[in-house]
Amino acid sequence: MKNERGKILTITSMKGGVGKSIFLLNLAGVYQRLGKKVLLVDLDFSNGALALSLNISPQKTIYHALDDLMHNRFQTVDDYISSYNEWIDVISCPKDPRHATKIEIRYLSTLLERVSFSYDVILVDTTHGFSKNNIIIYDHSDLLVYLMSNDLMDLKNSKNFMTIMKDIEMDHFRVILNESYMPSQNYFSDFDIHTMIEWKIDYTLSTKLYVKNLTGYLLEGIIPTLDEKTWEKKYKKESDFLFKMANDFIGEEDEYGKEDVH
Ligand SMILES: Nc1ncnc2c1ncn2[C@@H]1O[C@H](COP(=O)(O)OP(=O)(O)OP(=O)(O)O)[C@@H](O)[C@H]1O
């Protein structure tokens, strides 16, 4: 048990398929490299695949955790947590899609309270868009990490997201332009994007972070930022940027990134 509560970071987007889950996995690897204990929570109830991507087959999922909390059957969080390695644990999305509709989301805050003193960082994956579930987790997050792509429709949706954030006076979020998952999609410049969404981009994941053999990594359950080969060839060059961004997300001083590289 730590003295301080871990930071809850929720990865969100308005459009599907913009690289949230891969970014979350790579970010978990970066936090491990920073010596942080990490919990991944998969709130993508129908299509989540964090456990699968890590080659983990959990017996119990978030459905069981929330259901057991509601029925007073909950004993210890360990029953619902699967371990990836000594730094990274996972609470999986439901395995049975029928469970997705029966999730007792009002018990999510109780679950987060039970786990928050055992981890430095809790990374939450979501389904894209504004939904009841997302609004609940936004409310419980220390920071929203908003991912968007260089795509006309996504820029329109992102402008809506920014407008809502301004309206509800929520400013604890970072805007990430993800150019790493589709290197050919770079039609709009940073200036165009800034003008369209009326908000500044905090970080750009450059095309240098594109992982060629991503399916191979996922099939083997390897997080690219933790694989020594990819780290040496690709991520090490970007490490100042990655450490700086990861530390910023949890409000910690950056000891590594000496200069602003984005
Ligand atoms: N850094 C990367 N390098 C190569 N391919 C990537 C990268 N990031 C994401 N992808 C690919 O882009 C696609 C979408 O990625 P991902 O599943 O992470 O998006 P998502 O926003 O979580 O999607 P969904 O909304 O369906 O949950 C996947 O096919 C993934 O393999």
Ligand SMILES: [Mg+2]
């Ligand atoms: Mg996803």
